[in-house]
Amino acid sequence: xxxxxxxxxxxxxxxxxxxxxxxxxxxxxxxxxxxxxxxxxxxxxxxxxxxxxxxxxxxxxxxxxxxxxxxxxxxxxxxxxxxxxxxxxxxxxxxxxxxxxxxxxxxxxxxxxxxxxxxxxxxxxxxxxxxxxxxxxxxxxxxxxxxxxxxxxxxxxxxxxxxxxxxxxxxxxxxxxxxxxxxxxxxxxxxxxxxxxxxxxxxxxxxxxxxxxxxxxxxxxxxxxxxxxxxxxxxxxxxxxxxxxx
Amino acid sequence: xxxxxxxxxxxxxxxxxxxxxxxxxxxxxxxxxxxxxxxxxxxxxxxxxxxxxxxxxxxxxxxxxxxxxxxxxxxxxxxxxxxxxxxxxxxxxxxxxxxxxxxxxxxxxxxxxxxxxxxxxxxxxxxxxxxxxxxxxxxxxxxxxxxxxxxxxxxxxxxxxxxxxxxxxxxxxxxxxxxxxxxxxxxxxxxxxxxxxxxxxxxxxxxxx
Amino acid sequence: xxxxxxxxxxxxxxxxxxxxxxxxxxxxxxxxxxxxxxxxxxxxxxxxxxxxxxxxxxxxxxxxxxxxxxxxxxxxxxxxxxxxxxxxxxxxxxxxxxxxxxxxxxxxxxxxxxxxxxxxxxxxxxxxxxxxxxxxxxxxxxxxxxxxxxxxxxxxxxxxxxxxxxxxxxxxxxxxxxxxxxxxxxxxxxxxxxxxxxxxxxxxxxxxxxxxxxxxxxxxxxxxxxxxxxxxxxxxxxxxxxxxxxxxxxxxxxxxxxxxxxxxxxxxxxxxxxxxxxxxxxxxxxxxxxxxxxxxxxxxxxxxxxxxxxxxxxxxxxxxxxxxxxxxxxxxxxxxxxxxxxxxxxxxxxxxxxxxxxxxxxxxxxxxxxxxxxxxxxxxxxxxxxxxxxxxxxxxxxxxxxxxxxxxxxxxxxxxxxxxxxxxxxxxxxxxxxxxxxxxxxxxxxxxxxxxxxxxxxxxxxxxxxxxxxxxxx
Ligand code: SF4
Numbered sequence: 013x014x015x016x017x018x019x020x021x022x023x024x025x026x027x028x029x030x031x032x033x034x035x036x037x038x039x040x041x042x043x044x045x046x047x048x049x050x051x052x053x054x055x056x057x058x059x060x061x062x063x064x065x066x067x068x069x070x071x072x073x074x075x076x077x078x079x080x081x082x083x084x085x086x087x088x089x090x091x092x093x094x095x096x097x098x099x100x101x102x103x104x105x106x107x108x109x110x111x112x113x114x115x116x117x118x119x120x121x122x123x124x125x126x127x128x129x130x131x132x133x134x135x136x137x138x139x140x141x142x143x144x145x146x147x148x149x150x151x152x153x154x155x156x157x158x159x160x161x162x163x164x165x166x167x168x169x170x171x172x173x174x175x176x177x178x179x180x181x182x183x184x185x186x187x188x189x190x191x192x193x194x195x196x197x198x199x200x201x202x203x204x205x206x207x208x209x210x211x212x213x214x215x216x217x218x219x220x221x222x223x224x225x226x227x228x229x230x231x232x233x234x235x236x237x238x239x240x241x242x243x244x245x246x247x248x249x250x251x252x253x254x255x256x257x258x
Numbered sequence: 259x260x261x262x263x264x265x266x267x268x269x270x271x272x273x274x275x276x277x278x279x280x281x282x283x284x285x286x287x288x289x290x291x292x293x294x295x296x297x298x299x300x301x302x303x304x305x306x307x308x309x310x311x312x313x314x315x316x317x318x319x320x321x322x323x324x325x326x327x328x329x330x331x332x333x334x335x336x337x338x339x340x341x342x343x344x345x346x347x348x349x350x351x352x353x354x355x356x357x358x359x360x361x362x363x364x365x366x367x368x369x370x371x372x373x374x375x376x377x378x379x380x381x382x383x384x385x386x387x388x389x390x391x392x393x394x395x396x397x398x399x400x401x402x403x404x405x406x407x408x409x410x411x412x413x414x415x416x417x418x419x420x421x422x423x424x425x426x427x428x429x430x431x432x433x434x435x436x437x438x439x440x441x442x443x444x445x446x447x448x449x450x451x452x453x454x455x456x457x458x459x460x461x462x463x464x465x466x467x
Numbered sequence: 468x469x470x471x472x473x474x475x476x477x478x479x480x481x482x483x484x485x486x487x488x489x490x491x492x493x494x495x496x497x498x499x500x501x502x503x504x505x506x507x508x509x510x511x512x513x514x515x516x517x518x519x520x521x522x523x524x525x526x527x528x529x530x531x532x533x534x535x536x537x538x539x540x541x542x543x544x545x546x547x548x549x550x551x552x553x554x555x556x557x558x559x560x561x562x563x564x565x566x567x568x569x570x571x572x573x574x575x576x577x578x579x580x581x582x583x584x585x586x587x588x589x590x591x592x593x594x595x596x597x598x599x600x601x602x603x604x605x606x607x608x609x610x611x612x613x614x615x616x617x618x619x620x621x622x623x624x625x626x627x628x629x630x631x632x633x634x635x636x637x638x639x640x641x642x643x644x645x646x647x648x649x650x651x652x653x654x655x656x657x658x659x660x661x662x663x664x665x666x667x668x669x670x671x672x673x674x675x676x677x678x679x680x681x682x683x684x685x686x687x688x689x690x691x692x693x694x695x696x697x698x699x700x701x702x703x704x705x706x707x708x709x710x711x712x713x714x715x716x717x718x719x720x721x722x723x724x725x726x727x728x729x730x731x732x733x734x735x736x737x738x739x740x741x742x743x744x745x746x747x748x749x750x751x752x753x754x755x756x757x758x759x760x761x762x763x764x765x766x767x768x769x770x771x772x773x774x775x776x777x778x779x780x781x782x783x784x785x786x787x788x789x790x791x792x793x794x795x796x797x798x799x800x801x802x803x804x805x806x807x808x809x810x811x812x813x814x815x816x817x818x819x820x821x822x823x824x825x826x827x828x829x830x831x832x833x834x835x836x837x838x839x840x841x842x843x844x845x846x847x848x849x850x851x852x853x854x855x856x857x858x859x860x861x862x863x864x865x866x867x868x869x870x871x872x873x874x875x876x877x878x879x880x881x882x883x884x885x886x887x888x889x890x891x892x893x894x895x896x897x898x899x900x901x902x903x904x905x906x907x908x909x910x911x912x913x914x915x916x917x918x919x920x921x922x923x924x925x926x927x928x929x930x931x932x933x934x935x936x937x938x939x940x941x
Contacts, residue, residue: 019920021874023919024918024919024920025915025918025919026912026914026915027912028915028917028918028919028921028922029915031919032919032922032927035927047920047923047927049877049920049923049924050877051877052874052876052877053874055874057867058867059847060828060847060850061850061854061859061863061867062823062847062849062850062851062852062853062854062855062859063854063859063867064851064854066867070874100847100848100851146827146828146829146831147828147830149830150830150831150833150834151830158504159504159785159834159835160514160834161507161508161510161513161514162514186497188831189787190787190827190829190831192787192827193827194826194827194829195827195828196824196863197824197826197827198904198905199904199905200476200824200904201476201479201824201825202904202905202907202908203479203480203483203907203908204479204483204788204791204792205827205908206907206908206909207483207486207489207791208787208788208791208827209908209909211490211493211791233912234909236910236912237905237909237910237912238908238909240909240910241908241909241910259543260539260543260549260550260551264551265535265536265539265551267553268535268551268553268707268756269531269532269535269536270532271553271758271762271765271766272531272532272535272707272761272762272765273531273532274529278529280526280529280530281522281525281526281529282526283522283523283712284519284522284523284526286715287516287715287718287719289512289516289718289722290511290512302732305731305732306731306732306735355746357746357747357748359696359697359747360697363659363663378722378732379722379731379732379733380732381732381733381737386744386745386746390746391746392692392696392744393693393696393697395692396689396692396693396696397693397697414718414721414722414733415715415718415719415722417718418714418715418717418718418721419715419718421714421739422679422713422714422715422717422718425676425678425681425714425739426678426679426713426714431739431741432545432740432741432742432743432744432745432746433738433739433740433741433744434681434738434739435692435736435737435738435739436721436733436737436738437735437736438731438732438733438734438735438736438737439735440735441687441688441689441735441736442687442688442735443603443651443687443688444620444729445602445603445604445607445620445621445622445651446603446607446622446627446630446647446650446651447495447625447626447627447630447647448495448498448499448620448623449627449647449648451647451648451651453651453652453655454603454651454655454687454688454689454690455655455658455659455662455688455689455690455693456688456689456692456693456735457689
């Protein structure tokens with residue numbers, strides 16, 4: 013299958029290894045990966061700050077660039093921005109735009125629910141705790157939400173991690189508590205955000221986890237920054253990186 | 259009577275613009291079919307801090323035991339509706355009709371009759387029809403609630419629907435209370451304390467009406 | 468609502484200064500969330516029940532005038548004297564008038580967020596009426612002369628020792644007594660005297676049933692019942708949004724409310740009242756129906772559904788920000804996610820401009836809300852409104868504008884990225900300037916040698932299987 017890679021702006025610049033791992037995994041799953049270096053940012057930081065007009069400019073660019081393509085992104089919140097929030101920006105959306113939004117998938121969702129992978133031949137002999145990032149979980153529905161009483165169904169990240177040889181998954185006590193990142197919140201309410209991050213690091217350390225993983229590098233970057241500063245806790249590693257390990 | 263013009267002016271502020279698509283009522287919600295089981299009721303009651311008593315060996319003896327058990331110096335007062343169920347039981351008085359309900363302040367044990375009970379949430383229905391002596395149920399330190407055995411309803415949707423029907427049929431009820439366990443609070447450090455302002459203990463006994 | 472301008476950032480920092488207390492507060496509220504989870508797990512139709520409640524409330528918001536007139540007709544037939552209060556001042560005037568006409572000097576009041584919001588107590592006290600809040604938590608904060616920090620558990624920010632001190636001073640409990648049972652008993656004894664001595668009982672309203680003219684009041688303590696069954700005068704105050712169509716509908720909300728709030732299957736006392744008590748000659752029952760700014764929310768198509776709130780407090784308990792900032796940081800009567808949604812309409816966007824940003828938009832509030840208010844989306848849409856109205860701080864807007872422009876040109880974006888990566892390494896332990904907020908508590912990741920786009924151009928597009936040796940797990 014031909015897939016077009018949507019690499020969130022901060023991944024491109026700060027965590028290219030996650031995007032590289034995404035390429036590896038998609039190729040291993042049999043996809044032909046395309047990437048356009050004309051892409052920049054989906055507009056999420058602007059949209060979440062309320063600056064809809066500024067976000068709309070970027071959203072328009074994004075939709076035109078990815079028009080009608082099957083797009084995969086290794087971030088739940090950026091995916092959700094495209095698939096769920098482009099409606100909120102006052103844009104005129106064509107049928108193609110709607111299709112583009114609809115065909116934008118978060119990586120784990122794509123692997124499990126579109127490709128139906130059952131074994132990526134990944135090996136990662138470690139104890140890993142899973143941080144389910146909020147937007148992927150509560151907007152894209154990538155997992156069981158602790159608040160809701162829906163019929164139980166494993167999320168794609170859990171499905172994939174179960175396929176990894178040697179990996180022991182530990183779920184934190186508060187399954188899906190927010191890590192406190194929240195985009196500009198992390199800077200505007202730095203103390204609150206940090207306190208939430210500390211608490212989340214504690215929860216993700218339970219069961220002697222060596223690594224904490226998830227499908228949103230922004231949350232992981234925040235958690236790992238706190239982990240490094242305090243000098244204890246599991247190391248952050250993106251789900252794609254685990255899946256790429258052999 | 260509220261002034262018609264004032265009401266019209268007030269209502270205007272909450273009027274959807276002409277031409278808006280107005281959402282219809284979703285219809286009566288029957289809720290799940292929950293079993294009318296005294297075992298389920300007992301579990302619910304326990305979770306809200308109440309106890310279920312059995313009418314053993316006989317109803318009168320069981321009520322007598324409940325009265326005698328933990329007898330404090332205060333009075334034992336039965337509502338008129340409950341009094342009818344107390345033949346053969348001693349050591350209690352009937353609540354008199356009063357315009358000064360404060361006089362029940364020193365009641366230790368109130369005995370009342372509930373009209374129905376709900377297994378889902380251990381709620382017991384008392385209304386102005388079965389309990390015109392309303393304050394009695396709140397001023398007493400402890401309460402014994404007698405419920406006709408055949409008046410157990412499984413789910414609360416059905417239980418409330420029954421009350422709703424009575425109101426719709428024009429029964430002139432002044433008050434109707436669902437009571438679920440004794441009064442409680444957790445306002446101090448989330449520590450559950452049974453006995454806030456209302457009763458400190460509540461026992462339920464299914465009886466033959 | 469109070470005239471105070473909320474200062475979320477400043478006030479949350481104050482609470483955060485005591486890190487030990489923050490952890491304790493978070494735990495106490497999470498415990499409520501946990502009990503809510505347990506209670507909802509055993510309800511087979513939980514999600515359907517929420518759908519039904521949301522649909523009833525949506526219907527109500529589209530039919531207020533009809534339901535209101537039906538309600539008033541039935542209420543008056545049941546003997547209620549109905550008053551309309553377009554503004555908070557009208558509520559205060561109506562209630563004071565009624566109390567004065569009846570020579571009331573002592574009144575008891577059960578919980579009502581509406582009267583809190585309108586500042587009723589203060590007005591009555593200033594005019595010589597003693598008003599005692601009878602909900603234990605409300606009594607505690609009343610004695611401390613502070614507002615509630617939570618809508619269901621008003622004194623959740625206080626520790627038992629502090630309440631012990633307070634009761635020692637006001638209720639004469641032993642010095643150092645901090646046992647919740649003994650403290651509760653002391654309050655019970657004191658408040659009993661006040662229930663019996665009061666000449667009037669004020670209450671809020673949880674639901675106003677249009678088809679029968681009944682109001683439904685829910686408490687666990689029994690204080691609304693003791694505060695209406697003994698006094699010759701009952702005054703109930705309700706916001707117009709409390710209307711529900713039928714008594715059968717009340718069943719839906721009663722099944723949701725306590726489970727969402729505290730994890731009980733239903734509140735201990737859920738009382739329907741219709742007018743004056745016929746067994747007590749001379750008993751009067753008055754009902755004040757209040758607008759006080761609700762019309763502004765009603766007129767706002769994007770946020771009208773926030774009026775569906777049944778004040779269960781679940782969104783506060785689940786909110787990771789509320790749990791660590793505490794209710795007082797919001798500076799409004801109703802704090803937490805719903806407070807931040809209501810405030811911009813109720814007190815104005817200028818005053819409330821910080822509140823919609825007091826959230827990570829995690830969405831947990833939306834998921835717990837029993838009436839399915841899309842709280843986190845509402846916060847987001849308030850952010851857009853604030854930005855449009857120029858209430859988003861210049862620094863934030865400016866950064867977004869520059870960002871959006873730079874990001875519109877890939878070459879500018881990658882040039883910016885190159886420069887940033889060069890300086891990044893130098894700044895890892897503490898970037899000066901606007902992003903100091905990041906490095907105050909966190910290390911930055913090491914700067915990668917190459918961006919993804921750089922790698923793709925040089926290697927990635929040609930490789931069958933790229934390696935990931937660049938990873939930093941250190
Ligand atoms: S918004 Fe929803 S969850 Fe929050 S208090 Fe209101 S009803 Fe409860």
